[in-house]
Amino acid sequence: MRASRGGQAGAVSFIQFFGSALQVTPHFHSLVPDGVFVPREGGVRFGPLPPPTQGEVERLLRGVRHRVLRLLEKRGALPAQGPEDALQAYQAHLLQQRLRWTEVDVRPPPSKQPRPPA
Secondary structure, three states, rough: OOOOOOOOOOOEEEEEOOOOOEEEEEEEEEOOOOOOEEOOOOOOEEOOOOOOOOHHHHHHHHHHHHHHHHHHHHOOOOOOOOOHHHHHHHHHHHHHHHHHHHOOOOOOOOOOOOOOOO
């Protein structure tokens, strides 16, 4: 990625654990500026950077994908197979987890019977 001489990146993130209906949905909120902060006499100047190229994004994605799959294999969440096999195994595992919820014993509400006239 391109950088400005002496510039430093900055970002702010926090984790939100619940959605608006109080369901557990951990996710991140982040503020990431599209540039760097360059120290100058008397303060700091913000230096905007151009957007990343398609090649830079693809290179980053390949690196992140490789590291995540390797971490999942190391922790035993995926079998030690090729990346494509590992991805398919993980997708199958997720599907099995979703199907497990369908086995919960949920009884339908009692049918409403009309009351006999009094």
